Amino acid sequence: MYIVLVVLQTAILPVASTVVQILLVGGDPFVVAGIWWGFWGVGTRLAVAGISQLANPSRTAKGILGIEDAGADQVVHELGYANLSLGIVALAAPFVPVWGILTALPGALYLGLAGVRHIAKKNKGAEEIVATWTDLLVFVAVGAGLVAVIGSVLAP
Numbered sequence: 001m002y003i004v005l006v007v008l009q010t011a012i013l014p015v016a017s018t019v020v021q022i023l024l025v026g027g028d029p030f031v032v033a034g035i036w037w038g039f040w041g042v043g044t045r046l047a048v049a050g051i052s053q054l055a056n057p058s059r060t061a062k063g064i065l066g067i068e069d070a071g072a073d074q075v076v077h078e079l080g081y082a083n084l085s086l087g088i089v090a091l092a093a094p095f096v097p098v099w100g101i102l103t104a105l106p107g108a109l110y111l112g113l114a115g116v117r118h119i120a121k122k123n124k125g126a127e128e129i130v131a132t133w134t135d136l137l138v139f140v141a142v143g144a145g146l147v148a149v150i151g152s153v154l155a156p
Contacts, residue, residue, distance in 0.1 A: 002064075003130050006045065010134035013040045014141065017094075028152060031101065034145010035093045038104025041138035043090035046107050050084025053077065064127050086110060101145045112139030 017036040022029055053060050057076035061067045086107035093103045115135030118128060 002127050005048070006130055006134050009045045009048075010037075010041045010138050013044075028148050030144050030148035031152070032145075034101045034142050034148065035104075037138055037141035037145065038090050038093035038101055038108065041134070042104040042107035042111065042142065043087050043093060045087065045134075045138070046083040046111075047087030047091065050080045050082070050087055053080030053083060064125070064131065066123075066125065066128075082110075101142065101149055104142050105146060108139050108142035111135040112143075115139060 014033065014037040017040065018029070018033045021027060021032050021036070049060075053076050057073040057080065058070075060076045060079070061069075061072035065072075090104040090107045092099055093101060096103065112135065115132050118124065118132035118135065121128070124132065
């Protein structure tokens, strides 16, 4: 179930939302995609992860990271607070035009750094492999959107 949810949040739903908005309203495709990747890939992904980590920290510690130490639950709780906070803010991306893609930037940066860290880890399970590559996908998509926003601001 984890893999299906993550693929929906980081690939299928952002693409579908981008296509719908481009067809119905228009806009710069990179900016629109960045906003929707921010909403789905950062917002819903991190908010759901945060709730899951707060409700069942051992699932993240053991199931995804392969850490058997019960002491890891406290660290995962702290991670859950961070994920929930970043996710809630990023949920505003498509609905608060003044903030837009910037709401997703801290969470996207966090996912990018986490993805890079996961790459180096040996013996990853299926869930961690999916997390690694979708973390990087979200980082690149939101980053591309941000570059497009900056380009449109700087263009004469």
